[in-house]
Amino acid sequence: MSVDLDHIRQVREEADCLYNEQQIEEAIANMGKAITEQLSDSNPLIYCVMNGGLVITGKLMTHLQFPLEASYVHATRYRDQLTGGQLNWKVRPTQDMKGRTVVVVDDILDEGHTLDAIVDFCKEQGAEKVLTAVLIDKKHDRKARPGMKADFCGLDIEDRYIFGYGLDYQGYWRNANGIFALKGH
Numbered sequence: 263m264s265v266d267l268d269h270i271r272q273v274r275e276e277a278d279c280l281y282n283e284q285q286i287e288e289a290i291a292n293m294g295k296a297i298t299e300q301l302s303d304s305n306p307l308i309y310c311v312m313n314g315g316l317v318i319t320g321k322l323m324t325h326l327q328f329p330l331e332a333s334y335v336h337a338t339r340y341r342d343q344l345t346g347g348q349l350n351w352k353v354r355p356t357q358d359m360k361g362r363t364v365v366v367v368d369d370i371l372d373e374g375h376t377l378d379a380i381v382d383f384c385k386e387q388g389a390e391k392v393l394t395a396v397l398i399d400k401k402h403d404r405k406a407r408p409g410m411k412a413d414f415c416g417l418d419i420e421d422r423y424i425f426g427y428g429l430d431y432q433g434y435w436r437n438a439n440g441i442f443a444l445k446g447h
């Protein structure tokens with residue numbers, strides 16, 4: 263499928279900025295502090311959920327100055343759509359996580375099905391404790407479980423489709439240096 267780059271550029275120009283870079287970096291630093299306070303002696307295994315978790319995981323890790331191991335999983339359920347479907351595992355965790363503390367890091371907790379499935383998988387593999395960390399929690403009443411929350415969260419957003427800081431619009435703008443909401447969504 264060919265991509266209309268003029269459309270991609272226009273989407274970015276017309277989008278509403280919900281959080282700028284400075285606000286996001288401050289939120290990431292606060293997440294790093296909270297994780298450090300709780301986990302600095304636990305030798306955790308940090309899983310980046312690709313693709314969206316790429317930016318937040320990299321930035322968050324530099325705030326975690328204690329021994330840890332890092333790896334990634336790849337699961338997707340939105341592909342290039344604005345609404346989610348069936349979770350598609352592309353790469354499952356490979357490390358031995360028996361008895362380990364695992365932290366699953368992703369860009370967004372939207373409905374929560376992605377995080378729930380990854381957490382369940384890690385528990386089935388014998389992880390002792392599985393915690394979740396997300397940059398963004400989207401506020402609505404469609405969570406996979408009522409009241410579902412991440413253990414560590416940077417920012418809340420209203421119920422709109424967003425991109426930037428790892429989140430994409432049709433595969434683009436994961437590199438946008440703010441959190442932007444799509445015009446009209």
Ligand SMILES: O=P(O)(O)OC[C@H]1O[C@H](OP(=O)(O)OP(=O)(O)O)[C@H](O)[C@@H]1O
Nearest residue numbers: 312313314338339340372373374375376
């Ligand atoms: O809470 P949920 O409703 O399950 O949605 C959250 C997930 O959706 C996005 O991934 P996506 O499936 O778009 O794949 P991507 O990471 O490659 O963008 C995002 O990165 C989260 O992993």
Ligand SMILES: Nc1nc2[nH]cnc2c(=O)[nH]1
Nearest residue numbers: 372422423424425429430
């Ligand atoms: N890009 C993007 N991906 C998502 N996955 C779940 N919610 C969202 C969202 O608002 N934006």
